[in-house]
Amino acid sequence: ASSIAQSLRQTEQVVHNYKWPVEAQDDAVEGEWTTTRSVVVKTVPPYFFLHLERFTYRDGERCHVANTEFIQIDTEITMVNDSSYTLQAGIVHVAEDSIAEEGHYIALVKETAGRTTGGNGDNDDTWHALNDETCTRLSQDEALGQLGGVTNDEGHYFCATLLLYVRHNMEDTIQDQTDALKEVMTTHATTRQDNETKANSELIGKRLRVRWAKGKFYAGVVSQYHPETGKHTVTYDDGDIKKYNLSKKTIEWLD
Numbered sequence: 071a072s073s074i075a076q077s078l079r080q081t082e083q084v085v086h087n088y089k090w091p092v093e094a095q096d097d098a099v100e101g102e103w104t105t106t107r108s109v110v111v112k113t114v115p116p117y118f119f120l121h122l123e124r125f126t127y128r129d130g131e132r133c134h135v136a137n138t139e140f141i142q143i144d145t146e147i148t149m150v151n152d153s154s155y156t157l158q159a160g161i162v163h164v165a166e167d168s169i170a171e172e173g174h175y176i177a178l179v180k181e182t183a184g185r186t187t188g189g190n191g192d193n194d195d196t197w198h199a200l201n202d203e204t205c206t207r208l209s210q211d212e213a214l215g216q217l218g219g220v221t222n223d224e225g226h227y228f229c230a231t232l233l234l235y236v237r238h239n240m241e242d243t244i245q246d247q248t249d250a251l252k253e254v255m256t257t258h259a260t261t262r263q264d265n266e267t268k269a270n271s272e273l274i275g276k277r278l279r280v281r282w283a284k285g286k287f288y289a290g291v292v293s294q295y296h297p298e299t300g301k302h303t304v305t306y307d308d309g310d311i312k313k314y315n316l317s318k319k320t321i322e323w324l325d
Contacts, residue, residue, distance in 0.1 A: 114153040118235040124163070124219075125231075138217040145210070147235060155235035158182075160217045165227050175231075176201040178213050182245035198252070203259040205252065267297045273316075280304060280312075281320035289324065292316075 122141075145157045158180050165173030181196040197213035199206045208216075216228035274295055279287040290306035301313045 084224065095156070114149050114237065116237050116240055118149075118155055118237070120233040120235065122229075122231055122233065124229050143217045143230065143233070144213050145214070156238060157233065158236040159234040160213075160230040161232040162216050162228050162230050166225060173226075177217060178230075179248055179251075180210075180213070182248070200251075200255065205264060207254060253284045267295075270295045270297070270302065273302060277324040278304070279322040279324060280314070286298070287322065 092289055093198075135259075143157065147157075149153050149155065158312070160178045162172055162176050164176055171178055177200040179198050179200060195210035197208040199208060199213075217230040217233070219227070219229040221227045273292045275292065277289065277291050279289045281287050288306055288308070288310075290304045292302050292309075293305040293311075294303035295301075296303070296313070299313075299315075301315050303311060303313050305311050
C-alpha cells in the first residue's frame with residue numbers, strides 16, 4: 071500500500087500454500103492449503119498510535135525497509151463506525167545519508183484548528199518540530215514530507231516511525247496538552263540559557279593562557295562575555311584584544 075489509508079483498508083491478506091500441522095483424522099488430511107487471515111477492529115480509541123515498520127536488519131545491521139523510502143501520510147483517516155481521525159503528531163528518525171544505524175529522533179506536532187499562532191488566526195497547516203530544546207515552525211507540506219520520508223539540503227534523511235491520530239472532537243484536549251508541553255520546553259530552554267550565561271559570566275576576571283599558531287601560549291585575562299554570540303573577550307598582557315568561543319580554543323587557566 072502506498073498510503074496509510076490504503077493500508078488500513080487492507081485488513082484481509084491471502085496466505086498461499088501455508089502448511090497446517092493437521093493431526094491424522096478421517097476427515098482431515100495434512101497438506102498445503104490456501105487460507106486467509108484478517109484484522110478486525112471492533113471499537114475505536116480516542117487516540118490511535120500507528121507504528122510504521124521503516125527498519126529491518128540485514129547481516130546484523132539496521133537498514134531502511136526496501137521500497138518504503140517515501141509513503142503518503144494521510145492527514146485524515148476513517149475507521150469502523152465511520153469514526154474519523156486527524157493526524158496530530160509523529161516521531162521522526164533523522165539520519166545522515168539514509169544511514170539507519172545513526173541519527174536521532176524528533177517530534178512533529180500540529181497546531182489544532184481554532185488556536186492562533188503568530189496572531190493571524192490561521193493555523194490549520196501549522197506544525198512544530200521539537201528537536202531537543204529547539205522548537206521550529208513548519209508548514210504542513212514540510213511536516214508531511216519529513217513524516218513520509220525526505221532528504222533535506224544538508225543530506226539528512228527524515229522518516230516517521232510512529233504516528234498519532236486523534237479522533238474528531240478531541241482537538242481542544244490535544245491542544246491543551248500541546249500548549250503545556252511547549253510551555254515546559256520553553257521554560258527548560260530559558261533555564262538552560264540562563265545557567266549557561268551565568269557560568270560564562272563567572273569567567274570574567276580569570277587569567278588564562280591561549281594557544282596560538284605554532285603551539286605558542288600567550289597570557290591574558292577574560293574581560294567580557296557576549297551572550298548573544300557565546301564568545302568571550304580576552305585582553306592579553308601585551309594589550310592585544312581578541313574575541314573567542316573558548317570551548318573551541320586550547321587554553322590553560324592560571325587562576
